[in-house]
Amino acid sequence: MTSGSTSASADRPVRRRQRLSTPIADELLRRVVSGAYPVGTQLPPEPVLVVEFDVSRTVIREAVKSLEAAGLVSIRQGDGTVVRDRGLWSILDPRVLPVALTYDIGSRLADDAIALRAELDTTLITEAAPKLTEGDFATMDECLHVMDASSELADLQRADLAFHRVYRARSGNELKSSIVMLLMEEMPPNERLVREPRAMYDAANLDHWDIYNALRDGRVEDAVVALDRHIRDLWTWRHDTP
Known part of the structure; x- marks a missing residue:
């Protein structure tokens, strides 16, 4: 001891x-x-x-x-x-x-950050798609089921990060992945997510499943469209829902 x-x-x-x-x-x-x-x-x-x-x-x-x-x-x-x-x-x-995003310099920085994340993330999933393994799909599937069932914010966020980490890691593009993570981590906290985690993931996981199924079927363009929609819809959801 x-x-x-x-x-x-x-x-x-x-x-x-x-x-x-x-x-x-x-x-x-x-x-x-x-x-x-x-x-x-x-x-x-x-x-x-x-x-x-x-x-x-x-x-x-x-x-x-x-x-x-x-x-x-x-x-x-x-x-x-x-x-x-x-x-x-x-x-x-x-x-x-994080300070710049909080004050949203010029009233467009946060929108630009979301657009940049979407651009980089869709590139990463395109690069990763041909290299995804059965183990990768098993990990994503497990994450999806957690996000479908859990009501604990910490569990939901862990599964969410793990889901997206699969294709980012498989892409092999460390620089783009790091920039995406930086943009995600420094975005001001989503107060609605803290208040209504289950409601948010009920909406978000529909996109997650679309991304997964498209990748599983080899429909890379559909996966890109679903991922882009997912990133932009979450930003809209944050602002438009009272």
């Missing part, structure tokens, strides 16, 4: 302490992305931020440097820290994307 406990403790990853600058960088990032600090304007001077956040100059500099690394600001000697044009921001930076 002692030996096992020691081994488990040794294997457990060491949790690093959060940098003091991290929450400050997050708040400054939120202000930039939300427009509280508009494009072309300067961030408050360093002494002002030191007083506001009650930290050292070093901590403020670290926070501002992290914004510069994400392309949100430029630090100009003698001119202060200036918010850059939105076209220069690293939108896919995992720190920037």
